[in-house]
Amino acid sequence: xxxxxxxxxxxxxxxxxxxxxxxxxxxxxxxxxxxxxxxxxxxxxxxxxxxxxxxxxxxxxxxxxxxxxxxxxxxxxxxxxxxxxxxxxxxxxxxxxxxxxxxxxxxxxxxxxxxxxxxxxxxxxxxxxxxxxxxxxxxxxxxxxxxxxxxxxxxxxxxxxxxxxxxxxxxxxxxxxxxxxxxxxxxxxxxxxxxxxxxxxxxxxxxxxxxxxxxxxxxxxxxxxxxxxxxxxxxxxxxxxxxxxxxxxxxxxxxxxxxxxxxxxxxxxxxxxxxxxxxxxxxxxxxxxx
Amino acid sequence: xxxxxxxxxxxxxxxxxxxxxxxxxxxxxxxxxxxxxxxxxxxxxxxxxxxxxxxxxxxxxxxxxxxxxxxxxxxxxxxxxxxxxxxxxxxxxxxxxxxxxxxxxxxxxxxxxxxxxxxxxxxxxxxxxxxxxxxxxxxxxxxxxxxxxxxxxxxxxxxxxxxxxxxxxxxxxxxxxxxxxxxxxxxxxxxxxxxxxxxxxxxxxxxxxxxxxxxxxxxxxxxxxxxxxxxxxxxxxxxxxxxxxxxxxxxxxxxxxxxxxxxxxxxxxxxxxxxxxxxxxxxxxxxxxxxxxxxxxxxxxxxxxxxxxxxxxxxxxxxxxxxxxxxxxxxxxxxxxxxxxxxxxxxxxxxxxxxxxxxxxxxxxxxxxxxxxxxxxxxxxxxxxxxxxxxxxxxxxxxxxxxxxxxxxxxxxxxxxxxxxxxxxxx
Numbered sequence: 001x002x003x004x005x006x007x008x009x010x011x012x013x014x015x016x017x018x019x020x021x022x023x024x025x026x027x028x029x030x031x032x033x034x035x036x037x038x039x040x041x042x043x044x045x046x047x048x049x050x051x052x053x054x055x056x057x058x059x060x061x062x063x064x065x066x067x068x069x070x071x072x073x074x075x076x077x078x079x080x081x082x083x084x085x086x087x088x089x090x091x092x093x094x095x096x097x098x099x100x101x102x103x104x105x106x107x108x109x110x111x112x113x114x115x116x117x118x119x120x121x122x123x124x125x126x127x128x129x130x131x132x133x134x135x136x137x138x139x140x141x142x143x144x145x146x147x148x149x150x151x152x153x154x155x156x157x158x159x160x161x162x163x164x165x166x167x168x169x170x171x172x173x174x175x176x177x178x179x180x181x182x183x184x185x186x187x188x189x190x191x192x193x194x195x196x197x198x199x200x201x202x203x204x205x206x207x208x209x210x211x212x213x214x215x216x217x218x219x220x221x222x223x224x225x226x227x228x229x230x231x232x233x234x235x236x237x238x239x240x241x242x243x244x245x246x247x248x249x250x251x252x253x254x255x256x257x258x259x260x261x262x263x264x265x266x267x268x269x270x271x272x273x274x275x276x277x278x279x280x281x282x283x284x285x286x287x288x289x290x
Numbered sequence: 291x292x293x294x295x296x297x298x299x300x301x302x303x304x305x306x307x308x309x310x311x312x313x314x315x316x317x318x319x320x321x322x323x324x325x326x327x328x329x330x331x332x333x334x335x336x337x338x339x340x341x342x343x344x345x346x347x348x349x350x351x352x353x354x355x356x357x358x359x360x361x362x363x364x365x366x367x368x369x370x371x372x373x374x375x376x377x378x379x380x381x382x383x384x385x386x387x388x389x390x391x392x393x394x395x396x397x398x399x400x401x402x403x404x405x406x407x408x409x410x411x412x413x414x415x416x417x418x419x420x421x422x423x424x425x426x427x428x429x430x431x432x433x434x435x436x437x438x439x440x441x442x443x444x445x446x447x448x449x450x451x452x453x454x455x456x457x458x459x460x461x462x463x464x465x466x467x468x469x470x471x472x473x474x475x476x477x478x479x480x481x482x483x484x485x486x487x488x489x490x491x492x493x494x495x496x497x498x499x500x501x502x503x504x505x506x507x508x509x510x511x512x513x514x515x516x517x518x519x520x521x522x523x524x525x526x527x528x529x530x531x532x533x534x535x536x537x538x539x540x541x542x543x544x545x546x547x548x549x550x551x552x553x554x555x556x557x558x559x560x561x562x563x564x565x566x567x568x569x570x571x572x573x574x575x576x577x578x579x580x581x582x583x584x585x586x587x588x589x590x591x592x593x594x595x596x597x598x599x600x601x602x603x604x605x606x607x608x609x610x611x612x613x614x615x616x617x618x619x620x621x622x623x624x625x626x627x628x629x630x631x632x633x634x635x636x637x638x639x640x641x642x643x644x645x646x647x648x649x650x651x652x653x654x655x656x657x658x659x660x661x662x663x664x665x666x667x668x669x670x671x672x673x674x675x676x677x678x679x680x681x682x683x684x685x686x687x688x689x690x691x692x693x694x695x696x697x698x699x700x701x702x703x704x705x706x707x708x709x710x711x712x713x714x715x716x717x
Contacts, residue, residue, distance in 0.1 A: 025386070025389045025392075028386055028388050028389075029388070030386075030388045030389040030391070030392040030393075031333055031336075031388050031391060033392065034336070034392055034396075038499055077565060080573055081565035081566070081572075081573045082571065082573075083510055083565060084327070084330060084332070084510075086331070086332040086333045086388070087327055087332040087506050087509075087510040089332075089333065090332050090333050090335075090336065090502050090503070090506040090507070091503070091506055091507050091510055091558060091561055094499060094500055094502050094503030094506070094507065094554055094558070095503070095507075095554065095555065095558035095562075097499050097500065097551075097554075098500060098503070098550075098551040098554035098555045098558065099551075099555060101548060101551040102548070102552065102555060105546055105547055105548055106547075207396055207399050207400060207403065208396075208400070210392060210395070210396040211396035211400055213392070214389055214392035214393045214396060215393055215396065215397065217389075218385055218389050218390075218393050221384065221385065221389075222383060222384070222385070248404075249404065252404060252408045253407075253408055253411045253412070254404040254405065254406075254407040254408035254411065255403045255404055255406075255407035255408075257403065258399075258400045258401065258402070258403030258404030258405075258406075258407060259404050260400070261396050261397055261399065261400020261401070261403070261404075262397065262400045262401045262404055264396075264397060264400075265393070265396075265397030265398075265400065265401070268393060268397070272379065272382075272383060278383060278384060280382060280383075
């Protein structure tokens with residue numbers, strides 16, 4: 001049963017992250033996911049100080065706000081101060097992360113947090129944190145409910161906003177002509193990324209969030225030229241990584257999140273070498289045949 | 291204040307180690323960071339910082355010891371491999387650089403975490419403290435660390451000086467460098483090696499995430515103050531060194547404070563202030579410049595109007611009312627009044643009982659604007675074959691930015707013309 005809950009958690013995170021990641025990598029914003037996942041640290045600490053508890057909801061709100069602030073700062077430095085795009089990302093998140101660590105040290109006595117637990121999360125603990133009613137009835141792990149809700153939200157966002165997201169990402173000029181606000185959809189997408197990052201974080205850790213945001217979409221991108229197919233493929237790839245990763249971790253007796261990230265790397269390597277359309281091997285064969 | 295003197299007398303050996311270590315580290319990585327920043331690869335530092343973890347773990351598994359030199363060489367190997375992979379993926383597939391960086395970063399770190407936890411669970415007692423290697427310990431630097439930092443810092447600086455010209459060309463014109471036969475591939479590898487060196491050594495002091503800041507932030511800040519690479523390198527090193535000292539000082543006055551994050555916080559503040567206030571490229575300077583331009587355009591447009599009104603009856607110095615001026619051109623009333631007041635202060639116009647009149651200086655300046663406008667119109671119709679009713683808009687913008695030298699050139703080019711395309715006189 002535990003294996004089931006853990007794989008389900010991984011798959012839910014994989015679904016949200018892979019879907020959003022497809023947009024990020026095509027907009028050349030893959031590193032924004034990494035930036036958000038580090039920059040929300042001060043938000044988590046502040047939320048923790050305000051409520052004094054490790055409840056998920058205030059933390060998600062605190063971190064979510066910081067996530068949106070991060071994307072705003074990155075945009076601001078880049079557009080108004082004309083800092084080059086990659087430097088703007090790098091400066092913003094390291095700065096916020098440093099503030100987070102300093103806050104933790106200042107309130108060390110009151111905050112039962114450390115950077116390890118935020119960044120590395122422990123997916124193995126998911127089945128332990130059950131949602132019990134007063135009668136002792138169990139509804140399964142709490143994380144599943146939170147993540148399930150977020151997943152539904154993200155799928156709805158992408159289904160209903162498909163046209164807008166597609167146009168603002170690939171043809172901003174045309175989008176502007178037919179009256180779709182590029183800025184609005186940029187921030188909606190970034191809010192979705194922040195929400196997903198933050199909701200996933202506690203259970204799987206930052207590193208796996210980044211791996212899911214980039215790995216499966218990049219793999220899918222090497223396998224298809226159709227964007228809808230890419231979305232579906234990357235979700236499937238993400239879920240497969242969760243399953244295989246779980247058993248790899250079991251076999252090596254190591255971190256599940258680390259193992260899943262490793263598997264996303266293997267999947268990418270396979271696609272990179274053997275993809276029928278973009279793989280290295282077939283490219284080479286074709287050149288020889290010609 | 292007492293603490294200030296205590297600290298800066300450097301009497302305490304521990305203070306000396308921490309400060310010198312932080313300064314060497316921060317300034318040498320800042321110098322290397324300048325090159326990665328200019329090559330638009332600011333985030334590779336982050337990738338290397340994460341890719342170090344599996345190397346450390348593998349080195350431990352293979353050697354079974356925690357000898358820093360062996361762990362560092364492991365770190366170096368995987369850090370280096372990560373950069374080579376990023377290059378390979380971006381050059382051989384449609385994957386873009388940022389995606390490749392994100393992918394390599396998370397996968398290498400994932401492998402590292404998997405290995406680390408696997409080692410920890412294996413019951414090997416020798417492994418304790420292995421994770422500390424990765425998350426920074428600037429406050430506990432000792433003499434031996436200092437020797438390593440110093441050696442690496444000197445090595446980085448010397449390499450930069452020796453290959454300064456080559457690296458400069460690599461950053462600014464790679465294609466040209468290739469065409470004159472520079473070994474571009476080897477230079478890239480050299481730069482990669484320098485970056486990995488800086489990261490691998492720095493990581494022990496500030497930790498994985500903050501190492502990226504040590505590379506990017508001082509370089510980005512320095513970039514805002516200068517256009518010259520040499521100056522930029524020195525500035526970045528100075529900013530790095532300053533943050534290193536300040537960070538060490540903060541953690542000295544408040545012992546619970548971690549040094550690394552404070553260094554990063556201070557260097558970020560320096561960078562943000564630079565983005566805002568650097569004299570040429572800064573945000574504030576640019577806003578001021580834009581405002582000045584706007585005011586200048588308003589002034590010149592007003593003077594132009596005075597001149598054009600004067601042209602009608604060959605009478606340039608009579609009194610004009612506000613209505614009189616604004617009928618020819620739609621300028622918001624309040625702006626127009628502010629502009630007029632300013633022109634009066636500068637002596638271009640005089641106040642009359644019910645209006646304003648040009649002074650001699652005002653007439654000269656107004657005349658020049660009108661002349662430039664008409665010259666440019668003529669230029670466009672003659673050289674670009676544009677219809678004469680299409681050239682007004684363009685001349686409206688250009689008339690404010692033509693320099694006297696350009697004006698002279700235009701006159702020569704057009705052979706000192708008398709009439710513009712609309713057959714009005716060019717004054």
